[in-house]
Amino acid sequence: MNTLTTIITLLIFPGGLCLLLLGLAYEWVDRKLVARLQNRVGPRWFQPLADTIKLLAKEEVVPENVQARLFTVLPVIALAGALTSALYVPLFGLKPAYSFEGDLIVAIYLLSLLTLCTGLAGANTYNRFSLIGATRTLTQLFSYEAPFLLALFGPAIVAGSWKISEIAGYAESHWLVLTQPVGFIVALIGLMGKLELPPFDAPEAETEIVAGALTEYSGRGLALFHLGKGVELVVGLTLVAAFYLGGVANPLAFFVKTLVILLGLAGLQALFTRLRIEQTVGLWWRYGALLVLVQFLALIVWEGWVA
Amino acid sequence: MQNNQGNLWQNVMDQVKTWARVNSPWAIHFNSGSCNGCDIEILATLTPRYDMERFGVKLQGSPRHADILICTGPVTRQARERLIRIYEQMPEPKFVVAVGSCALSGGAFQGCYNVEGGIDQVLPVNAYVPGCPPRPEAIIDGLVKLLQALDNGTMPEPITLKPGVAVPSKSGNPA
Numbered sequence: 001m002n003t004l005t006t007i008i009t010l011l012i013f014p015g016g017l018c019l020l021l022l023g024l025a026y027e028w029v030d031r032k033l034v035a036r037l038q039n040r041v042g043p044r045w046f047q048p049l050a051d052t053i054k055l056l057a058k059e060e061v062v063p064e065n066v067q068a069r070l071f072t073v074l075p076v077i078a079l080a081g082a083l084t085s086a087l088y089v090p091l092f093g094l095k096p097a098y099s100f101e102g103d104l105i106v107a108i109y110l111l112s113l114l115t116l117c118t119g120l121a122g123a124n125t126y127n128r129f130s131l132i133g134a135t136r137t138l139t140q141l142f143s144y145e146a147p148f149l150l151a152l153f154g155p156a157i158v159a160g161s162w163k164i165s166e167i168a169g170y171a172e173s174h175w176l177v178l179t180q181p182v183g184f185i186v187a188l189i190g191l192m193g194k195l196e197l198p199p200f201d202a203p204e205a206e207t208e209i210v211a212g213a214l215t216e217y218s219g220r221g222l223a224l225f226h227l228g229k230g231v232e233l234v235v236g237l238t239l240v241a242a243f244y245l246g247g248v249a250n251p252l253a254f255f256v257k258t259l260v261i262l263l264g265l266a267g268l269q270a271l272f273t274r275l276r277i278e279q280t281v282g283l284w285w286r287y288g289a290l291l292v293l294v295q296f297l298a299l300i301v302w303e304g305w306v307a
Numbered sequence: 308m309q310n311n312q313g314n315l316w317q318n319v320m321d322q323v324k325t326w327a328r329v330n331s332p333w334a335i336h337f338n339s340g341s342c343n344g345c346d347i348e349i350l351a352t353l354t355p356r357y358d359m360e361r362f363g364v365k366l367q368g369s370p371r372h373a374d375i376l377i378c379t380g381p382v383t384r385q386a387r388e389r390l391i392r393i394y395e396q397m398p399e400p401k402f403v404v405a406v407g408s409c410a411l412s413g414g415a416f417q418g419c420y421n422v423e424g425g426i427d428q429v430l431p432v433n434a435y436v437p438g439c440p441p442r443p444e445a446i447i448d449g450l451v452k453l454l455q456a457l458d459n460g461t462m463p464e465p466i467t468l469k470p471g472v473a474v475p476s477k478s479g480n481p482a
């Protein structure tokens with residue numbers, strides 16, 4: 001019985017299949033919102049699903065001069081990392097499937113795995129656009145990762161725990177967006193950097209470097225990377241909503257809060273044009289990291305003196 | 308019985324595949340010597356006013372991601388190799404749409420010393436969109452007709468005028 005529950009948890013609900021479908025649904029919401037903000041009709045509701053099935057049914061070209069095994073395995077690792085990280089966050093407003101002291105760090109690391117795999121995939125192929133894309137992906141990783149991490153550590157410091165479920169439980173009674181507004185904004189923009197959404201889409205800038213690190217990927221590999229990105233979107237939104245917007249205690253709160261954040265992300269995407277890669281790095285290290293570090297120190301001092 | 312079930316499963320899978328292909332045509336645009344008139348119309352087609360994302364059309368930068376090659380202009384002798392290369396880089400199944408009079412027949416450039424002719428002299432073309440340049444509505448119409456033919460299974464045989472020159476797709480018939 002216990003094994004059966006574990007298998008269902010991992011493969012169907014809330015992990016696995018449901019999570020993939022939720023990722024596709026959120027991708028559609030994101031695209032539709034951006035389209036409406038640009039005064040377009042936008043894609044139909046099944047668009048990401050059709051894209052994924054089509055890519056899975058397409059021929060997969062393995063280009064010359066690549067390490068073929070690595071080329072095949074990288075998308076799988078990327079998707080697996082994103083799916084695994086989802087086990088530690090309170091999806092659908094339910095308790096996380098697995099939980100232990102310090103799972104916040106593990107979840108954030110697993111979320112970065114997708115970006116790392118994208119970078120490696122770009123560096124693996126013998127294509128100048130892929131190489132530039134890989135360089136930019138990894139540069140961006142190094143610029144947003146530290147501020148994003150610090151922004152998620154703020155609630156952890158206040159809650160006095162490294163366990164996602166405990167932090168989320170603490171956040172249910174405290175709207176941390178009010179007490180740590182800087183952290184919230186940095187976490188939100190960090191999420192956009194992580195997902196390479198428009199103001200930070202220099203790594204896959206289609207007008208400059210074709211499609212960035214994934215230029216040589218076709219068919220299955222591309223589909224898996226897309227799915228991974230959808231899952232990462234859901235997990236990231238859940239983390240930010242659980243930590244900053246008063247927790248996600250029930251499914252209704254989960255959907256309302258994540259969709260509100262997604263609306264904000266779509267607005268930012270439609271509002272800003274692409275930053276050059278050195279502007280991205282400058283933005284993060286000059287302002288993002290500095291501001292969130294100041295807030296982080298203030299939190300530590302506050303916790304040390306008051307609590 | 309076993310065979311019958313296998314066929315049923317195969318049919319369902321084929322239907323799902325065709326549905327996905329019809330609803331998610333990602334395009335790549337290549338100019339093989341056009342005067343840019345058709346290119347500007349293609350860009351106009353992709354603007355919010357016409358919004359091709361309604362049909363799931365996304366303009367992709369990489370040939371590896373694309374399903375439909377939208378070609379404009381006559382094929383000049385210099386662009387020929389590049390055009391064939393772009394086509395060969397696309398994964399199967401792939402389709403070619405020729406946009407504009409020049410892409411159909413060479414148009415105003417027909418018979419020039421440096422011009423090979425229309426796109427179908429080099430690649431198997433699935434849909435033709437006439438006009439000089441065609442309006443965005445015409446381009447959308449051509450694309451929708453291609454998708455309908457794909458959906459009905461009535462995809463016409465791709466036409467190549469010089470079979471010796473043309474690059475056959477791997478399966479012979481991209482449909």
